[in-house]
Amino acid sequence: MNETDALAAFSSISSATRLRILKGLVTAGPEGMNAGEIAELVDATPSRASFHLSNMADAGLVISNRQSRQISYRVNFETMGALTRYLMDDCCQNNEIVRNCCVTGNRC
Amino acid sequence: MNETDALAAFSSISSATRLRILKGLVTAGPEGMNAGEIAELVDATPSRASFHLSNMADAGLVISNRQSRQISYRVNFETMGALTRYLMDDCCQNNEIVRNCCVTGNRC
DNA sequence: CTTTCATTTCAATATTGTTTGAAATATAGT
DNA sequence: ACTATATTTCAAACAATATTGAAATGAAAG
Numbered sequence: 001m002n003e004t005d006a007l008a009a010f011s012s013i014s015s016a017t018r019l020r021i022l023k024g025l026v027t028a029g030p031e032g033m034n035a036g037e038i039a040e041l042v043d044a045t046p047s048r049a050s051f052h053l054s055n056m057a058d059a060g061l062v063i064s065n066r067q068s069r070q071i072s073y074r075v076n077f078e079t080m081g082a083l084t085r086y087l088m089d090d091c092c093q094n095n096e097i098v099r100n101c102c103v104t105g106n107r108c
Numbered sequence: 109m110n111e112t113d114a115l116a117a118f119s120s121i122s123s124a125t126r127l128r129i130l131k132g133l134v135t136a137g138p139e140g141m142n143a144g145e146i147a148e149l150v151d152a153t154p155s156r157a158s159f160h161l162s163n164m165a166d167a168g169l170v171i172s173n174r175q176s177r178q179i180s181y182r183v184n185f186e187t188m189g190a191l192t193r194y195l196m197d198d199c200c201q202n203n204e205i206v207r208n209c210c211v212t213g214n215r216c
Numbered sequence: 217c218t219t220t221c222a223t224t225t226c227a228a229t230a231t232t233g234t235t236t237g238a239a240a241t242a243t244a245g246t
Numbered sequence: 247a248c249t250a251t252a253t254t255t256c257a258a259a260c261a262a263t264a265t266t267g268a269a270a271t272g273a274a275a276g
Contacts, residue, residue, distance in 0.1 A: 011122035016115055026201050050254050069243050069252050081209030081216050084195045092188050093134050094212050101189030104202050108189050158224050177222050177273050
């Protein structure tokens, strides 16, 4: 992941609505959720949800595919992994405090 | 780290100027850099650098302390660690792909 | 106590992002 | 073809953020 991609991803998840969409989609798992369900989840109008979803898709955070009439969105975990690593390695140069914090079970 | 703090941190590093400041400060290490040096590094006017630095300080990403006439900034690695973990655990529920990506040395 | 240096604060402007509602597109059933 | 459903696209209004340059602050030196 390069700086431009990282900026787009950080920018995308710096909106409360989009961060909640992301969390909802992580919970939903590989099946994903339809645009309409997502809109309901975050209490947004269809067009507003669509706007945020296309922002997330542009940032590579989610992947969409049409299932008959509905469009299903799921998390792109590759991007999320690359982003987390960008934060840890490119930004923090694999700093010890940061690395240590990221071992699940550790206090930080 | 809670959602509000994470949003502030993501929002802060979703600016190219601030992301570069962050990287510069990580490279500078615990000594940090003065506001003026940072401004020079990212090719910004003093007031513009100051604006971005106070945004980063508000987000808890950097810590400032005055050294006689200059103000020195350094990275708050605790926050960076907490943020990285937020991404991995709170957002991605410690997803395997994401976790695996974050082991330095792995391909992802 | 005035000057110089480093930085911040402020107000004005410029830029960018978000929301809304209406119209458009795409798919499926009748 | 016609109607209903799901979603997107668009333009306008609105809101938030960034940039600029000038003025203000705080600290040291003469």
